[in-house]
Amino acid sequence: TRSTRPQRLLHAVQKNATRGDPRSVINAIDQFCRHKEWAMNVGDEKGCILDSVVSEVNPSTVLELGTYCGYSTVRIARLLPPGAKFITLEFNPKVAKIARQVIAWAGLEDKIQLVEGASGDLIPKMKEQFGVETFDLVFLDHWKDRYLPDTKLMEECGLLKKGSILLADNVICPGTPDYLEYIRNSPRYKSQYFKSHLEYTKVEDGLEKSVFLG
Numbered sequence: 001t002r003s004t005r006p007q008r009l010l011h012a013v014q015k016n017a018t019r020g021d022p023r024s025v026i027n028a029i030d031q032f033c034r035h036k037e038w039a040m041n042v043g044d045e046k047g048c049i050l051d052s053v054v055s056e057v058n059p060s061t062v063l064e065l066g067t068y069c070g071y072s073t074v075r076i077a078r079l080l081p082p083g084a085k086f087i088t089l090e091f092n093p094k095v096a097k098i099a100r101q102v103i104a105w106a107g108l109e110d111k112i113q114l115v116e117g118a119s120g121d122l123i124p125k126m127k128e129q130f131g132v133e134t135f136d137l138v139f140l141d142h143w144k145d146r147y148l149p150d151t152k153l154m155e156e157c158g159l160l161k162k163g164s165i166l167l168a169d170n171v172i173c174p175g176t177p178d179y180l181e182y183i184r185n186s187p188r189y190k191s192q193y194f195k196s197h198l199e200y201t202k203v204e205d206g207l208e209k210s211v212f213l214g
């Protein structure tokens, strides 16, 4: 049977990237998605904005919602200080299996805890099951209609502290209108929009960075 797009992306990494070199893994995926097959990685343009936010926050604890093939996971993990705790959630077991191999090819498996399941089920278990107090940085890149409910859930579970940063992908395309409305009008957040483009295209998209004010 025909291979899946994540499988073909993994093969491109194994063929074109150097083991243990995160930069070459990032480049191999971007080349594959630009010249062979589009895939829904955050991409290199929005990826540079992600990099600058990660470097600025220099987080000790990170949550990523939506691992996919591990592209943004590698981008984030390569910038983390030693000892940082990085949890990434993936819903689809087949995709998670590919992501584990991409992450391993980059040599970053020791910095990342990839957990399979739905955010709505796993977020309430973060403290007890994963020993997390609060997250310094959350990267939202999963089902677009889950950004808002999961943000409210993280607030309710006490997973955000004053200064916690939420960075949301795709707030224009595919779009997260209810999340944007909430986060831009809530007195509990200070938000900033980083205009960019949908990965590997000329279509407008952007990242919304929001600071939790407590």
Ligand SMILES: O=C(NCCCCCn1ccc2cnccc21)c1cc(-c2ccc(F)cc2)cc(O)c1O
Binding pocket: 040, 041, 042, 065, 066, 067, 068, 089, 090, 091, 092, 117, 118, 119, 120, 141, 142, 143, 144, 146, 169, 170, 173, 174, 198, 199
């Ligand atoms: O759908 C997107 N991502 C989400 C994929 C599924 C996540 C599932 N999942 C993972 C963890 C997890 C935890 N709990 C519940 C569910 C969970 C996405 C789509 C586009 C896109 C597609 C077509 C188009 F024409 C234009 C744009 C671009 C992006 O950058 C995207 O990110």
Ligand SMILES: [Mg+2]
Binding pocket: 040, 041, 042, 141, 169, 170
């Ligand atoms: Mg995305």
